Amino acid sequence: MRIHVQNTEGDPVFDVTQEAWVALGAPEATFSDRDAEFAAMVANADILVTSQAALKKARHNVPAGLKLIFVTSAGLEGLGPFDWLPEGCKLLNNSGAHGARCGEYVAMALLMLNSHMPALAAAQREQRWDKRYASVLAGRRLVVIGVGDLGSAGARTARVFGVHCTGVRTTATPHPDFDRIVAVSDLDSVLQEADFLLIATPLTDQTRGLLTRARIAKLPKGAGVINVGRGAVIDQDALCDALDAGDLGGAVLDVFVPEPIPEGHRLWTTRNLVITPHVSADDPASYSEDCVRLFLANLAAYQAGDAVPNLFDVARGY
Numbered sequence: 001m002r003i004h005v006q007n008t009e010g011d012p013v014f015d016v017t018q019e020a021w022v023a024l025g026a027p028e029a030t031f032s033d034r035d036a037e038f039a040a041m042v043a044n045a046d047i048l049v050t051s052q053a054a055l056k057k058a059r060h061n062v063p064a065g066l067k068l069i070f071v072t073s074a075g076l077e078g079l080g081p082f083d084w085l086p087e088g089c090k091l092l093n094n095s096g097a098h099g100a101r102c103g104e105y106v107a108m109a110l111l112m113l114n115s116h117m118p119a120l121a122a123a124q125r126e127q128r129w130d131k132r133y134a135s136v137l138a139g140r141r142l143v144v145i146g147v148g149d150l151g152s153a154g155a156r157t158a159r160v161f162g163v164h165c166t167g168v169r170t171t172a173t174p175h176p177d178f179d180r181i182v183a184v185s186d187l188d189s190v191l192q193e194a195d196f197l198l199i200a201t202p203l204t205d206q207t208r209g210l211l212t213r214a215r216i217a218k219l220p221k222g223a224g225v226i227n228v229g230r231g232a233v234i235d236q237d238a239l240c241d242a243l244d245a246g247d248l249g250g251a252v253l254d255v256f257v258p259e260p261i262p263e264g265h266r267l268w269t270t271r272n273l274v275i276t277p278h279v280s281a282d283d284p285a286s287y288s289e290d291c292v293r294l295f296l297a298n299l300a301a302y303q304a305g306d307a308v309p310n311l312f313d314v315a316r317g318y
Helices: 018-023 035-042 052-061 099-114 117-125 149-160 184-191 213-218 236-244 287-303
Strands: 003-006 030-032 047-050 068-071 090-092 141-145 164-169 180-183 196-199 224-227 250-253 273-275
Touching (some): 003 035, 018 287, 047 052, 149 164, 164 184, 180 184, 184 213, 236 250
Parallel strands (some): 068 090, 164 180
């Protein structure tokens, strides 16, 4: 079994390091962070562990003999279309590496929105003494679109504060981290009761543009929006319009269309909007170790002939 680890050239922050690999007892592997070495290094490999950025550049040089590709990202829509994927090769993501960090980010965003911090920060910049009072979070209602690693982590932290959490997923199958689960077909009805909306779904054909202008208008006046999923899930201009009009209380967004946000884009000046540059779910202190642990768990399942837990379904997009 030959394993090659291909990291991103020139961007070592989230590398799968040899130190973590050895410390966690992973099998012998070759390592590279040079794009020019990819084809030669992976030519005889059975298993590839790689970043999405490295694979995106080299995916058409992936050899037909690969059996397993583990990508150190959760959302893999950037690798599509998947005609480059060798027949019979299993594509895995690293879902499970982001929950702890994202849960804390969601807690921060909820506390900021509940305490009117976006508006208070704007008042400070404008040198206005603008008193805004807030009640505690307990009893407020959070609607979470997407109940995977990110969404469930957000719900767990919200419930610590006594927030009632409704999850929205493909079917209404219960989930232990939520007080209630509804199917996406019932999304319109739960938007009307949301004090806060958390978008934590991957970007697929079904979720692209899911939060339309009409759906944004269903949110109660003063509601807060958090997006840690993908920018294209929501009508970004409609959200900015609702914030500028004062229909929403505020938003904390970590994902956008496009990224990076260009200079002069309306997002920079939208009222009561807090921007973070796609950093909500990545912990550089633990990322390498978390990825190696996930890979080893999937490798053990693969070698035992069991279902691999992080299998990416190309048809579904997650």
